Amino acid sequence: MLILEACILATVFCGFFGIIFKRNLMMKILSMDVMSTGVVGFYVLVAARTGLFTPIAVPDSLVSGDVPVDYADPVPQAVILTAIVIGFSIQALMLVGVMKLSRDNPTLECREIEKNNT
Amino acid sequence: MMTTLTLSWIALPLFVGFSIYLLPQFARVLAITVSLISLVYGLWYVFSSDPLALNLVDSYGVSLLVDQLSGFFVLTNAVVTAAVIMYCWQSGKTAFFYTQAVILHGSVNSVFVCADLVSVYVALEVIGIAAFLLIAYPRTDRAVWVGLRYLFVSNTSMLFYLLGAALVYQASGSFAFTALTEAPVEAIALIFLGLLSKGGIFVSGLWLPPTHGEAESPVSALLSGVVVKTGVFPLVRFALIMPEFDPLVRFFGVATALFGVSFAVFA
Numbered sequence: 001m002l003i004l005e006a007c008i009l010a011t012v013f014c015g016f017f018g019i020i021f022k023r024n025l026m027m028k029i030l031s032m033d034v035m036s037t038g039v040v041g042f043y044v045l046v047a048a049r050t051g052l053f054t055p056i057a058v059p060d061s062l063v064s065g066d067v068p069v070d071y072a073d074p075v076p077q078a079v080i081l082t083a084i085v086i087g088f089s090i091q092a093l094m095l096v097g098v099m100k101l102s103r104d105n106p107t108l109e110c111r112e113i114e115k116n117n118t
Numbered sequence: 119m120m121t122t123l124t125l126s127w128i129a130l131p132l133f134v135g136f137s138i139y140l141l142p143q144f145a146r147v148l149a150i151t152v153s154l155i156s157l158v159y160g161l162w163y164v165f166s167s168d169p170l171a172l173n174l175v176d177s178y179g180v181s182l183l184v185d186q187l188s189g190f191f192v193l194t195n196a197v198v199t200a201a202v203i204m205y206c207w208q209s210g211k212t213a214f215f216y217t218q219a220v221i222l223h224g225s226v227n228s229v230f231v232c233a234d235l236v237s238v239y240v241a242l243e244v245i246g247i248a249a250f251l252l253i254a255y256p257r258t259d260r261a262v263w264v265g266l267r268y269l270f271v272s273n274t275s276m277l278f279y280l281l282g283a284a285l286v287y288q289a290s291g292s293f294a295f296t297a298l299t300e301a302p303v304e305a306i307a308l309i310f311l312g313l314l315s316k317g318g319i320f321v322s323g324l325w326l327p328p329t330h331g332e333a334e335s336p337v338s339a340l341l342s343g344v345v346v347k348t349g350v351f352p353l354v355r356f357a358l359i360m361p362e363f364d365p366l367v368r369f370f371g372v373a374t375a376l377f378g379v380s381f382a383v384f385a
Contacts, residue, residue: 012281019274025266032273039280046288075178076287079236083280086243090273093247097254097266104259117260118332 004045011038025101025108029094036087043080047073120170124184127159128231131224135217142213149203149216156196156227163189171233181294183233187358191230191351198343199223202336215255222248222340229348235283235293235309238352239276242316246272249345252337253329264332271325272316279312295352299360306363310353317349320374327381 015035022028051070098108105113134152138145169185199219206215225244232238246269253265283293285305290297298306311322318326326346330338357367 012277016274019270028270032270032277035274035277039277039284042281042284046284049288075293076284079283079293082236082240086240087273090243090247090269093250094266094269097250097262097269100257100262101259101266113259113263117263118328 001045005042008038008041008045011035011041014038023109023111025098025110025113028110029091029098033087033091036083040080040084043076043083047076049073121172123159124170124172124182124231127155128224128228130155131220131227135221135224138213138217138220145213145216146203146207149220150200152220153196153200153203153223156192156223157200160189160191160193160196164193165189178293180237181233182231182237184231187354188230191347192227194347195223195226195230195344198340202340205336205339211255215252218248218251218255219340222252222345226344226348230351233295233355235279235286235295239280239283242276242279242348243273245345245348246276249341252340253333255337256334260332264329267325268329275312275315277312278308279316282306282308282310282312295355295359298356313349313353314370315349317353318346319350319353319370320377323374323378324381327385 012035015031015033015038018031018034019028022031050073053069053071055071055074101113102108105116131152134148138148141148163184164186166186166189169183171184172182174180174182199222202219203216222245225241225248229238229241229245232241249272250265250269253268254262282305285308286297286301287293289302289305290300298309314320315322315325317323326342330342333341353367353370357364
């Protein structure tokens with residue numbers, strides 16, 4: 001569990017430092033995606049604390065004996081589903097903006113765009 | 119009675135926002151009507167003494183809290199939006215501008231009545247998208263670039279906020295504001311990091327002045343008038359729930375005021 005948490009933290013920081021240090025706008029957007037993937041992974045990990053089975057209610061007749069089933073917690077999964085959709089739409093919006101900028105700044109270097117537009 | 123009224127008041131700006139596209143000739147009238155309705159609603163809660171607490175769907179659902187504090191913020195939002203729409207009345211802006219302004223108004227209102235971390239997150243992200251579209255409205259390279267910068271910083275700070283919310287859930291099994299009392303300190307640090315950057319408070323707010331300065335003046339009024347307050351409002355709620363954070367939030371308030379003024383003088 002601890003090693004998984006460390007991996008997720010590493011993903012988040014890879015994405016975060018990518019956003020800061022990459023010079024190309026396209027790479028910055030990809031780094032942001034990496035960071036949000038890390039956050040999604042963290043929610044999945046939080047949900048998996050109680051078990052890994054899909055939380056679907058089963059009729060009692062199908063459950064053989066009283067075997068306790070370890071369900072994953074559905075609440076963080078539902079929450080992160082919303083966040084994934086929002087992140088996806090924001091990324092789509094950003095890519096449209098980048099398409100518009102690329103007409104006059106074909107290299108998409110942040111420093112160049114900043115110099116041309118301020 | 120008040121419950122139905124509140125829910126339809128929250129949903130109204132979103133419905134109106136999208137119907138403005140179908141009825142572009144009534145764009146300005148519809149937009150000003152929505153802000154006047156919010157004005158009446160805000161005034162009602164400023165003078166009413168009984169707060170309304172709602173828990174929709176189930177115990178894990180959306181929780182709302184409308185009280186006098188929200189009343190004041192809703193009133194501010196309504197006044198600023200109405201002023202911006204009157205300012206733009208003769209300027210020939212297209213229906214797209216009013217659509218975004220009304221959706222921004224609605225999502226800002228929903229931040230002011232939400233009482234759980236996830237609804238606040240969703241509302242803040244909708245605000246980010248609507249604010250980007252408003253900043254990029256002139257469609258020049260410069261406007262698009264300023265908007266992209268805004269979207270980058272706000273989305274990254276919201277990712278930190280989301281990490282903090284996950285830690286709160288891990289500690290207490292709930293996303294409600296009240297669950298923060300038993301949250302570990304790193305969760306609170308991450309949530310504060312997100313909200314302080316979104317709200318432009320103290321040093322973490324230094325990214326805001328260039329964006330606000332370069333947007334068009336009505337959009338700039340909306341951004342610094344109400345959008346910034348959406349980062350501050352959850353902090354105020356936290357300070358009211360957890361008295362030990364009260365001095366911290368007060369310190370940030372005073373420090374921001376002094377820092378902002380000296381930054382403006384020496385810039």
